[in-house]
Amino acid sequence: MNVGGAIVIVGSTGAGRTAAARALAAAGAHEAVDADGLIEERLGHTIDEAFEHDGERAFRAFEEAVVLELLEHAGAGQVISIGDGAIASEGVRSALARHLVVWLDVAPALAAGRSGAGELQPAHERKAFAELHGGLRALYESVADAIVPTSDGQTVVAALGAIEALRSAPAGTRMLWAQAASRDYPVWVGRGLVGAGIWPIERPPSKRFLVTDAHVAPLWAAPLGDFDGQLAIAPGEAQKTLASAESVWHALVAAAIGRSDHVVALGGGVVGDIAGFCAATYQRGVPVVQVPTTLVAQVDSAYGGKTGVDLPEAKNYVGAFHQPAGVLVDPDTLETLPAAELSAGYAEVLKTALIAGGSLWGRVGGDAPLDEQVIFDCIRCKLAVVAEDEHDSGARQVLNLGHTVGHAIEAATGYGRYRHGEAVALGLLVALRLSGQAALREQVTQLLEAHDLPTSASGVDAAAVLAATKLDKKRGPSGVPMVLVEEPGRVRHGAAIADGELERAVLELVG
Numbered sequence: 001m002n003v004g005g006a007i008v009i010v011g012s013t014g015a016g017r018t019a020a021a022r023a024l025a026a027a028g029a030h031e032a033v034d035a036d037g038l039i040e041e042r043l044g045h046t047i048d049e050a051f052e053h054d055g056e057r058a059f060r061a062f063e064e065a066v067v068l069e070l071l072e073h074a075g076a077g078q079v080i081s082i083g084d085g086a087i088a089s090e091g092v093r094s095a096l097a098r099h100l101v102v103w104l105d106v107a108p109a110l111a112a113g114r115s116g117a118g119e120l121q122p123a124h125e126r127k128a129f130a131e132l133h134g135g136l137r138a139l140y141e142s143v144a145d146a147i148v149p150t151s152d153g154q155t156v157v158a159a160l161g162a163i164e165a166l167r168s169a170p171a172g173t174r175m176l177w178a179q180a181a182s183r184d185y186p187v188w189v190g191r192g193l194v195g196a197g198i199w200p201i202e203r204p205p206s207k208r209f210l211v212t213d214a215h216v217a218p219l220w221a222a223p224l225g226d227f228d229g230q231l232a233i234a235p236g237e238a239q240k241t242l243a244s245a246e247s248v249w250h251a252l253v254a255a256a257i258g259r260s261d262h263v264v265a266l267g268g269g270v271v272g273d274i275a276g277f278c279a280a281t282y283q284r285g286v287p288v289v290q291v292p293t294t295l296v297a298q299v300d301s302a303y304g305g306k307t308g309v310d311l312p313e314a315k316n317y318v319g320a321f322h323q324p325a326g327v328l329v330d331p332d333t334l335e336t337l338p339a340a341e342l343s344a345g346y347a348e349v350l351k352t353a354l355i356a357g358g359s360l361w362g363r364v365g366g367d368a369p370l371d372e373q374v375i376f377d378c379i380r381c382k383l384a385v386v387a388e389d390e391h392d393s394g395a396r397q398v399l400n401l402g403h404t405v406g407h408a409i410e411a412a413t414g415y416g417r418y419r420h421g422e423a424v425a426l427g428l429l430v431a432l433r434l435s436g437q438a439a440l441r442e443q444v445t446q447l448l449e450a451h452d453l454p455t456s457a458s459g460v461d462a463a464a465v466l467a468a469t470k471l472d473k474k475r476g477p478s479g480v481p482m483v484l485v486e487e488p489g490r491v492r493h494g495a496a497i498a499d500g501e502l503e504r505a506v507l508e509l510v511g
Contacts (some may be wrong), residue, residue, distance in 0.1 A: 357489015
């Protein structure tokens with residue numbers, strides 16, 4: 001990107017813009033400039049008084065002039081915070097193009113409370129704030145190079161290195177700061193990232209060990225640079241075993257990888273899960289950097305820290321939570337993906353859109369082209385859910401939509417008949433049948449067919465699928481909880497389903 005301008009902090013009222021700018025300035029030995037403070041200094045009175053005396057239109061014109069002047073002269077040695085009103089100016093948004101823009105995307109309730117429009121305030125004030133906050137979100141996203149979902153200045157400081165890395169990233173690269181209880185980490189998304197030199201761990205001194213597969217290695221390993229050791233496993237879900245993990249562990253020992261070094265996962269979900277599991281367990285834990293090259297991995301499996309291998313009886317039965325140290329998402333890698341693998345990944349896109357609802361479902365449900373923005377929005381949805389529930393004890397279970405039966409189908413067919421995404425597609429249809437969503441199920445069926453995904457499982461042993469379903473990791477005393485869809489954007493987990501009802505839905509699928 002070669003951005004040489006200032007770091008500019010944007011976000012709604014109550015997002016903590018000024019505090020974040022000051023914290024970043026202190027951490028980077030920069031100068032912090034608060035646009036609102038400069039405006040009040042020029043006015044000689046407060047912004048509230050300007051609204052009262054001169055009216056909003058006059059104030060906005062003055063605000064725009066001051067902010068444009070500030071942005072014109074600002075440089076790399078400054079961190080600037082600008083108010084939410086300024087972002088509504090097309091001229092200001094245009095001027096931001098030469099700067100590094102960080103959006104503090106805080107929860108609406110938190111921002112409202114800090115701005116005086118919280119639950120104790122009159123309903124009309126809360127409504128007005130919600131409308132303003134919601135209306136500006138698209139503008140914030142349109143200018144943001146980095147999105148940090150927090151109002152904590154220290155979190156922004158932790159993300160500073162990842163933000164600054166954008167200055168040398170390929171044009172159009174964006175950074176999402178992922179949050180989890182055990183580790184925060186950067187996710188960079190942009191074309192040309194593989195080979196751009198952007199990396200979350202300093203090397204040297206940290207050595208890198210590459211885990212990839214035989215299909216991906218000749219395509220994308222060389223652009224990532226040199227490694228201190230590497231292992232390419234055979235491709236496919238059938239390789240996601242303890243035997244493969246053991247081969248990685250032995251290779252790590254042979255390469256003299258230590259706890260200050262790290263593992264790199266270059267490939268799809270299988271590679272990411274194996275490499276992450278080996279990193280979690282080798283010497284009781286070393287960092288892993290995920291470089292996903294399949295659609296499934298780019299929209300789902302590379303984030304959230306779920307790692308593991310399959311057993312013949314059930315999928316992902318041996319594993320650990322181990323958040324990555326960073327993720328590099330390069331959509332260019334999808335251009336070398338076989339058509340069938342790209343279709344399989346679409347099932348995860350569809351699942352995520354059903355969970356997210358809103359504009360993402362509007363695009364995916366309308367079968368809009370699968371582009372970088374869809375991938376980006378799927379990542380944001382996944383990260384938001386994981387931030388709320390890292391260890392899958394509650395809210396994160398919504399991400400299992402379509403996976404309970406999907407995983408059972410994979411296990412019942414020996415991990416050889418269906419790709420993971422294909423099995424998830426079938427599982428989605430069962431979940432929608434159990435949800436009583438006939439019209440939505442028909443819409444999803446048509447979308448799956450349009451993307452060359454299966455909509456029936458003829459010949460699959462229904463009894464074996466039902467038996468495998470009962471081995472699901474989330475089962476409890478009352479059985480296996482299911483994830484159901486009330487409507488796009490309203491998905492609930494923990495639903496109890498009678499055995500007979502599940503059996504009828506599975507028999508319909510395989511009949």
